[in-house]
Amino acid sequence: MNIGIDCDDVVCDLGNAWILKYNQDYDDNLKKEDITQWDVSKFVKKECGKKVFGYFNDPTLYLNCLEMPNSLNCINILKEQGHNIFFISACMPKTMEAKYEWLINHKYIDSTKEFIAIYNKSLINVDILLDDKPETIENFPKKGVLFSQPWNQTYNLPRVNDWEEFIKFVKKYNDLLISQNQSLDTFAKWVR
Ligand SMILES: [Mg+2]
Secondary structure, X not given: OEEEEOOEOOOEOHHHHHHHHHHHHHOOOOOHHXXXXXXXXXXXXXXXXXXXXXXXXXXXXXXXXXEOOOHHHHHHHHHHOOOEEEEEEOOOXXXXXXXXXXXXXXXXXXXXXXXXXXXXXXXXXXXXXXEOOHHHHHHOOOEEEEEOOHHHOOOOOOEEOOHHHHHHHHHHHHHHHHHHHHHHHHHHHHHO
């Protein structure tokens, strides 16, 4: 199968990186768990407000971004199972290169062939898309899966809590598609 993977807060821990910088800049004690909605400006100090979105256009944040636990190992397992992995990320002009470099340096990808920068991910024809943004999963025409984060807990969508669960999800979905295709084959033979 072709599998699309979001970057920020799915493989790359951008959440903790921008929060660390914000806490230093505004002398605050914000934690990732405090952010229970997508609009992060609701959780920062008033003097920061909408300025918080500036952190998402700061390429230097990617210098200190950690990997999400077990993400690289699980992606390598999926590749070994024969799946094609594409990193699909909504990028600001300044962060596109930084994100790409991060994926290369952390050995998630080898070339630009595996990297797609796009805001409207519903235009990409992958079989499964894994993303932490509820709106992206809601609008995805094929199989969308939410990667659990504190800001997407209220959404009733297919979800996984960690990378191990995603491996299981892919297997289950792949098996389902195979059995559906087998049923269609049987049906086709029967109607002939
Ligand atoms: Mg994301």
